[in-house]
Amino acid sequence: MSEAMLVADRLTRHFGGLTANLEVCITLERGKLHALLGPNGAGKSTCINMLSGDLPPSAGRILLEGQDVTGLDSAARSHRGIGRSYQRTNIFPQFTVLENCRLAAQSRRPRPWRIFTDAMKTRDTVERAQAAIVEAGLGGRELRKAGLLSHGEQRQLEIAMVLATDARVLLLDEPLAGMGSEESAQMVELLRKLKQNRAILLVEHDMDAVFAVADTITVMVEGSVLESGPPEQIRNSEDVQAAYLGEDEHG
Amino acid sequence: MAEMLLEARDLHTYYGSSHILHGVSFSIRKGEALGLMGRNGMGKTTLIRSMLGLVRPRHGTVRVNGDDMTRAKPHRIALAGVAYVPEGRGIFPNLSVRENLVMAARAGVDGRREWTFERVMETFPRLGERIDNGGGQLSGGEQQMLTIGRALMTNPDLLILDEATEGLAPLMVKEIWKVIRTIRDTGIATVVVDKNHSAVTALTNRSVILVKGEVVFDGPSEQVRQEPALIRKHLGV
Amino acid sequence: ADKVKVGLMLPYTGTYASLGNAITNGFKQYVAEQGGKLGGREVEYFVVDDESDPAKATENANKLVKRDNVDVLVGTVHSGVALAMAKVARDSKTLMIIPNAGADELTGPLCAPNVFRTSFSAWQPANAMGKVVAERGHKNVVTLAWKYSFGEQSVAGFKESFEQAGGKVVKELYLPFPNVEFQPFLTEIANLRPDAVFVFFSGAGAAKFVKDYEAAGLKAGLPLYAPGFLTDGTLEAMGGAGEGVLTTLHYADGLDNAREKSFRSGYVAAYKAQPDVFAVQGYDSAQLLAAGLSGAPAGAFDKEAVMKAMSAATIDSPRGSFTLSKANNPVQDIYLRKVEGGQNKVIGVAAPKLADPARGCKLMN
Amino acid sequence: MDFTSFLIQILNALQYGLLLFLVASGLTLVFGIMGIINLAHGSFYMIGAYLAFALTSLTGNLMLAIVLGIPLAFGFGALLEKLLFVHLYKRDHLQQVLLTYGLILIFEELRSLTVGDDVHGVAIPDLFSASIALSDNLSYPVYRLVISVVCIALAVGLWWLMQRTRLGMMIRAGSFNREMVQSLGVNIDLLYRTVFALGVALAALAGMLAAPISSVYPGMGGNVLIISFVVVVIGGIGSVWGALVAALLVGFADTFGTILLPELAGLAVYLLMAVVLLWRPEGIFRKG
Amino acid sequence: MNPRVVLSFKLAVLAGLVLFPAIGSSFYVELVAKILVMSIFAMSLALLVGFTGLVSLGHAAYFGIAAYTVALIAPEYEAANLWFVLAASVLAAGAAAFFIGLFVLRTKGIYFIMVTLAFAQMAYYIFHDTALGRSSDGIYLNVKPDASLFGWMPFNLDEPLHLYYFILAAMVAVFVLLAFVLRSPFGRVLAGIHSNEHRMKSLGYATQRYKLAAFTLAGALAGVAGFLYAVLFGFVTPDYLSWHQSGNVLLMVILGGLGSLAGAVAGAFAFIGLQEMFSDWTKHWQLLMGLVIVAAVLFMPSGLAGLPRRIFRTVNWGEDDE
């Protein structure tokens, strides 16, 4: 069941004189986890930003289930099923953990005209939020204020919010960064589960995790794709070792 | 006593009414490399911030080079030779990369100037390429390099790295470990918080493990390496 | 004894604070001269700072009328505030005396039997000036004023008589209130090359204008005319720049009458400051009220009788005596004054016994 | 409008623009760079003007008054920062709105109580009291040109301080993250106190220099307040050059607005601001 | 704090307001009516400032536009129909807010503050300097609108008491409406935008539309206040649109405490009440007012709305959440 969900077609992005992405092509398939690797500043986040609509590409197209979504903004893309997490924690610090996720869940059915309904009593959104919190490993901390969580907990919340939106395509920018080893291990399990009926793009520098869950790996260097293929091929590629992994550890 | 660089005794820190540190004592000597470990939310960052004057412990004392600094303002502690790389990157997005680096650069307490602008550029060539960009325009990893470089340029006696490798590519992480090793060799002390326990224990001579705001282990890193049970019990791997 | 409750609603803070204080001083001086009584009645004051804020004016007036139940409302400086006050006075049928605000409407379309003015209408000094300027042989004049009612009404009053007398206003220039960047206008005026310039400004803006006018080198070749507010209370701030400027007003320094002399010495003694036209207007407001009260029977405050007596009164003012028109606006001499030695010296009467036409006032017929 | 008078209008616009920059310069520092919403900026300007008036009457010379006035204003600013503003850095910015509004009322009333409500003039120093002939019937006061020169010097000085010195970097960094600046060993409290005081001194200097032209009068602070904010914001918060360019733009809009569109002259400046900000939502010279 | 305590406190205040005319003289009834109108104005702004994070310094424009709408469309010496002029004024204010919102919402933060100011100042100068506003000194609304509905006259605004209760009812209605709006899904979205607009977008909210809706609603409610103000005092002046007016209502909101409707009401009462009180005492009342404001900033960091909780906390020890 390899069906292409999201396709990046020759995406290019310039920042002044710098080319952060040059003709990057990536295909995300349902049921597959696609990892995007590369040295710092290679353009991975830029790529995600273009796919999610946070940043307009300088050239290239983005197709979601065959439809061109390049011109849509991030809100519209989110509505069509693209969800993302951020490398730099991006949450609602003044709200409780639950409210953070409830807002995420509410975005599926915003119901803005129902001004006489208590938002806290919209059962579907609250339940969805609860479930996402538990999945991300924050169970029991629903009523804590998000801004007062520790750094690692905030990273978990970051993921919980994406889960709550029920996105069919997940773009995860370093979800494991800042998490402890136990939480990381849980997250890898979660990723395995999530990818069953979703398409996932994972940017991550934790190689153990990447090689544990990735079905395909693309390596970028200085804005361009260096190599793309199954994990074994990447692990053994000399180019990749030189540019990114380093010789000994994963060779 | 004189060789004690930073010493905290019996710290109790609260956020509002929640009690985070329950009588933590912590010390680091000149030239020592120390790993601070614990799961998410156990109080590592809180401990560091309590020692740096960024949060006020309700109870306990902090000494730097033997001087009482319990109520000192953070800049005095910094000027005594302590540099801090915070978790989640503390760059100034409204300053250029160059400005971020030079704004606080200075010679060390004893006049050393080992870490110059040029040396930081050599260590992190990536920064050199983006030197006149705004700090906020850097990629996540580049920002991390910038924070580390900026801390090094204050030529500290003690460098505290709170999850300094977060977001760095494997090659870069190796580079950071190398840097820590070299500065340790030149007598600069380091405190490292990192989720990669094996790297931390390999790099440091002493390890401290925090659980729920209490020190549950304080001993040679060698011992942690050899007793995986310790890690499993306190760090849950 | 019988009392009369006087509500003073004047600006005591902000740009017009000194005017509000001068009016209050003048009023109280007259009352003091009468031994604390007007027309045999004790005077009880109620004071409100109107801040020259029209948005609060109705409420402030109501405070005096409804809460303090004053018999007479005295105020104010700012025309917009006075307009709101006049509405309260009309609706509540309270006696009102306007000691300064010059909006033509107050004794024009909005006139009312219970609303009196002891100062002037914007039309009056400006209209008097029109004749003077024409008589002095100027044919083409440029006008400059702030773009708000008072400025526009002053220019209209000037233009009316000036053009009647054969002159021509070649251009009316306005700048937004309260801007004081005059340089572009001075350039424009120099470019238009008129025979003379008529302006309306007051307070700090007036001081700045006259200084800028001189600094631009225009004063030497291009005579400046204005209603007297240009040079009242602002001469010190102008330094010497005001010397020689001609203005028209119902008051001047060094008027030669007994009332003026006693008023001046009394004022100086009481307040350690020289009185100005605003103090005179305050003083005359008290006089007018006294005339009304004296003409009414003792006992309960009989508004109708007081009003009648006030309308018929002749006020022996420091400015020279005046009466009221049917619209309750002073019929008064407008003096031609010249700035000399830091004073507004009277050099003649520009228009004797000048009455505002009170266009649109139903009381006129 | 003939050509000479067109040129003169351009000169007027430039000169007015520079004067606006002078008035806004203190705000560029305190609001633009330190990030404090300071509504009392106009009050500091007014205090400067009254200082010029009081000290000139005392010493007989505006130059001397300025030399004395600047340290006074600086000290006053430092005191205010220590007593009041230091408590607000961590709070919502809107609290600064409230605080500085309260200060406006206090300063205005103290001014009324001590100096009274009259309009006063300050003499132009003899040295600069001459005029230059521009056309056969129009001349230009030298003092205004002197002010323009001071403005340009100030702009260059401020730019140099903010962009070229480490002090400037620390200040800018502090407006973003005070804690981090402290952890780098900078005494941010002292730094901010100094810069705030400098901003107050600049506002007061503007008042002192403008006093001979504008006169000294109640409420004079309120009149410059809005225009100063307009200048700083149009230019792009934090940019000294931006403020200068914005001040010149406003000078042009106002000057030509009043001659070409007299009906709508009051709108000109605001129309300019709306158009600029809709075209560039972060001001002309927004820094990254 | 216990929500029941809060609710009973609010009801007690309401009861006090209902009973007030029985004890207050006509002037004070009118003063309270004015404060109630300003409370509506303040609440409408609080929706933007405190809840959506849009600090508008041009809110008086909508207040003034509504006030001018009644004054300009009402016949000079006859009563206009209340419901018609009310609807017209509120619509005019709402429409103005909608169109201005289309532009100003492109900017953020300080820039937003200044563009809203710019549009309000333009509106001010249009009423002040052009024929539309008739006179820069203002115009009268000579006759209060009449409340008849299809021949039935439920109340008469010429009666000060009727007017008072009409205003009180409007104030309560606006309060209740906003309270519902704020806890609804829509209100939560506004709060989310306040906290982190960028993340709201990436979660799938078209934030621009929500902000425009909030801006329009706030403008329309400010219009309700402006309409009532014009009817209450029978006089409109360009100063209703001046930046002082916008500034004052912003101060009420901040003084009351951001993020609280009751705070906005408390802010209006405190701000106007203190002014009244101090200006009765002395000519130098602004000094007192200034000192009180400075003290409030220093000692009441979360505004009047935070006051009960602070008192509660000092009495009760603990239970804090800061």
Ligand SMILES: Nc1ncnc2c1ncn2[C@@H]1O[C@H](COP(=O)(O)OP(=O)(O)OP(=O)(O)O)[C@@H](O)[C@H]1O
């Ligand atoms: N807004 C911007 N303006 C200018 N340059 C930018 C901007 N955003 C990113 N860049 C540059 O583009 C390059 C790619 O950045 P990007 O964030 O995509 O890297 P990355 O692969 O995610 O790196 P990391 O692993 O460190 O997060 C970097 O060199 C960065 O400095």
Ligand SMILES: Nc1ncnc2c1ncn2[C@@H]1O[C@H](COP(=O)(O)OP(=O)(O)OP(=O)(O)O)[C@@H](O)[C@H]1O
């Ligand atoms: N400002 C704050 N207010 C209240 N509680 C806080 C605050 N900051 C942190 N906490 C809480 O204190 C505890 C310790 O936090 P701390 O940041 O010290 O953990 P940490 O060990 O550094 O975790 P991590 O590995 O996730 O960074 C956490 O439970 C956190 O929720």
Ligand SMILES: [Mg+2]
């Ligand atoms: Mg990245």
Ligand SMILES: [Mg+2]
């Ligand atoms: Mg931490």
